[in-house]
Amino acid sequence: MSHTIWLTGLSGSGKSTIAEIIKKKYGGYVILDGDILRAGLNSDLGFSIEDRSENIRRIIELCRILNENGINVITAFITPLREMRRKVQIKIENCSVISMLISLDECKKRDPKGLYKKAISGEIKDFTGIDSIYENGGPGEYSLYTECPIDVTKLELFDIVERIQKEYE
């Protein structure tokens, strides 16, 4: 049955990279990520907690439409609050949440888009981990350690994805 793999974690925690790895290995997934959604469907929304909630609400509905039409989805959104992730699990019928386990320090070090630098200097506001909250792993979430080099992550990752796929067979 069609399902959604919902990746949650800080900016720079590897969500988009991991979404691409899953798609490449297993095929048959549509990736939804912040860059796509923030530029289009959700371009009217900012980064306040209210706007983040509306952002997630719309993405949930999008996943439902895709899943109902036989399309598997991987999402890569920060989804900072446990309450948001609980809604994800409740509202999307076949959905597994994978939480990226990584320290804020490591994300700051990676800073692939230079966003932490801008957030720390005050150039951008409401940035998760700097001046906006991220609540760690909630109940029923898979945990994926992304602090270590990617090769180790991949083995653990594929194990998780295979368990998810079996669950929704």
Added chain:
Amino acid sequence: MSHTIWLTGLSGSGKSTIAEIIKKKYGGYVILDGDILRAGLNSDLGFSIEDRSENIRRIIELCRILNENGINVITAFITPLREMRRKVQIKIENCSVISMLISLDECKKRDPKGLYKKAISGEIKDFTGIDSIYENGGPGEYSLYTECPIDVTKLELFDIVERIQKEYE
């Protein structure tokens, strides 16, 4: 190449019926219609012209995501203004607009959901054709006569759809 067939017309003009006929005959289409979208993704929107524009904006973005992921779409939304339909044609790379040709009187007579009755009695507001505008066919739109019995329509319809499919091959 993946494409969108965008059906426009009054409530009761046959958009959803025709979307189902196309999907059944050709397969490989996802249908997006008002009932799905208004209950979920766009449940925060009403029927003022501003909200209708935002409704259409989000659906355009949804079609883009689906098309970019190799999925064909048929939409069934009133899309009352020519300006909205022009945006549809500009923003969705491979998109054809099919305009339902039917008189308001015939739609009122059909009234499949009893909505015209409610709009005329004032029970619902901002209803297209009663107290909200519908602008007739604009440039570059296919026209489909849906006033006549459905069997005649189907021949004309399949001819249009085959022309659309050839265009995006």
